[in-house]
Amino acid sequence: MSKKFHVYVISDSLGETGEMMARAAAEQFGGNEYEIKRYPFISNEEQIMEIVEEASAHRSIVLITTVLVNLRDKLREECSRYNIPMVDLLIPVMDVFSNFLGLEPAGEPGLVHRLDERYFKKVEAVEFAVKYDDGKDPRGVKKADLVLVGISRTSKTPLSMYLAHKNIKVANIPLVPEVPVPEELFEVPANRIIGLTTSPYKLNEIRLERLKALGLDSQASYADMGRILEELEYSEKLMKKLGCPVIDVSSRAVEETANIIVEIMKKNMLI
Structure with missing residues (x-):
């Protein structure tokens, strides 16, 4: 029997995109029980520390969708400290857009929901x-x-x-x-x-x-x-x-x- 794993979706906005991607990926590994926990509107480092600490108590993966550099860096630091795999879902896409358009991203969360x-x-x-x-x-x-x-x-x-x-x-x-x-x-x-x-x-x-x-x-x-x-x-x-x-x-x-x-x-x- 497979061991249950947890996916923590951390976002500075709603986190819906991250949850959908997490579910789509997890379903490809049939027979593995999983639980997705979504934490929307994360805005400070203390919240991140508490969430990653909780994740460390389980068999966990962390997915993030944040455009705020300080939160992204803190998430990397905390996940590294607890040896938790982390996937940044936005940065690869934004890098392609940035290179293609020759512009820097606004770095402002939640614009799509404004x-x-x-x-x-x-x-x-x-x-x-x-x-x-x-x-x-x-x-x-x-x-x-x-x-x-x-x-x-x-x-x-x-x-x-x-x-x-x-x-x-x-x-x-x-x-x-x-x-x-x-x-x-x-x-x-x-x-x-x-x-x-x-x-x-x-x-x-x-x-x-x-x-x-x-x-x-x-x-x-x-x-x-x-x-x-x-x-x-x-x-x-x-x-x-x-x-x-x-x-x-x-x-x-x-x-x-x-x-x-x-x-x-x-x-x-x-x-």
Whole structure:
């Protein structure tokens, strides 16, 4: 039986071209199970580091469609660091155009979607997710279509970005026992809040990998099982108080969890 592989499609725009090419190529190798993960609107090096770090935990290939030189260089650097094969889908084509026309490319992402109304809505949703990520501004919870709550490393940010691609404005709030949640959260209807939880063992594994990637001591309280159980107990109590639906993300890919959320929102007539 063949071993499953993952294809990470990273783009500074929608990433649709990359996903289509990834699927077309993967299907030529029948009998090999694969999963495609698309990350649109990537705009900074920190996002790239997190995505490539995640890819390093799997048998992965990275495909990129970005016209921004600094992001392309960072992707090459990170993929090389983790020994992950990377394919730049745009550069060979742009080089041919550049040589033929005698011009340099504009280096501006998303031009093909500039006049697309849906594209603008996606951009607005992505900007919203970035602005109100990780509880940066609690006022966002009252403006959001959806609020995600959960302790650290329960996929709040990846889910926010993925749902933004579906034109859903998401704010997310980290749950920490020592830090009170913003009062605004209790003013949001329960059907517009989703709680995220996970297995303590899975969380321990993820947090240990995170500490290792950051070069920090694996004995730090962040990955301590006692601390993890304390955080999960606190989050469970708070979610019960909020009366919101709760999704266990332990064995689910971001896409699967996002689809569950979309179905909940449709059922509640929020989209």
